Amino acid sequence: MKTNTIITIGRQYGSAGREIGYKIADDLGIKLYDKEMLARAAKESGICEEIFENHDEKPTNSFLYSLVMDTYSMGYTGNTYTDMLINHKVFLAQFDAIKKxxxxxxxxxxxxxxxxxxESYDNVVSVFIHADMDARIRRIARIYDLPDNKAKDKITKTDKKRASYYNYYTNKRWSDAVSYELCLNSSQLGIEGTAHIIEEYIAKKESISSEQRRI
Structure with a gap:
């Protein structure tokens, strides 16, 4: 199956969102960007990659958020990062890299x-992957060789960071169904099943779009 769609995946920690993304990427013959986005942003902005990793999907305070959004709305690009606060630089460089x-x-x-x-692109499908807590605990405990209570603590803290980051930098709410086009429970469908549903959705959407263009 060939596609013209860009897929964005938000995910609860331990929901296998990245693995589902890799399955789709393999099936569709397209590339997946995860940490690669940080490397790309670092290279194009000239900022050390380690700085991006240290700030990766971590919340900032509301004052910094205001500065970021004011600057971003004024149309700053990758070559105008001089004298900005580091959180500001990382945010803008990453957004520029995503668009490129x-x-x-x-x-x-x-x-x-x-x-x-x-959000201004017509060919984007935004997906959010969630899963039952018990399934996420089992997955994280197995991957990191942790007892269940430590796995749950890791899940809770990571989800909180992701939610805070997303809620600060967007006009939406992390994990809320209205923030995404498609939300799926991977603990009910499994990795392959979840990937298959997303692929079917994209194929159907592209088919409808193609029919509408012919009318």
Whole structure:
């Protein structure tokens, strides 16, 4: 199956959102960007990649948020980061990188407010992957060799960071169904089942769009 769609994936920690993304990328023959977005933003902005990793999907305070949004709304680009606060630089450089990646063609972008960065693009499907807590605990406990209570604590803290980051930098709410085009429970469908549903949705949407253009 060929696609012209850009897929953004938001995900609860432990829901296998990234693995589902890789399955879709393999099936559709497109590239997935996760940490690669940070490397791209670092390279194009000239900021050390380690700085991006240290600020990756972590919340900032409301004062910094206001500064970021004021600057972003004024149309700053990747070459105008001089004298900005580091949180500000990281945010803007990452958004610029996301847009440039999307402009290159269909792909999958995991996390980092990609759905918000690309909200003006017509060929984007925003997906949120969630899962039952018990399933997420089992997954994280197995991957990181943790007892269940430590796995749950890791899940809770990571989800809180992701929610705070998303809620600060977008006009939407992380994990709320209205913030996304498609929300799926991976603990009910499994990795392959969830990927298949997303692929079917995209195929159907592209088919409808193609029919409408012929009318």
């Amino acid at each position: 990646i999307a402009d290159e063609g269909p792909c999958i972008l995991v996390g980092r407010c990609a759905d918000y960065a690309l």
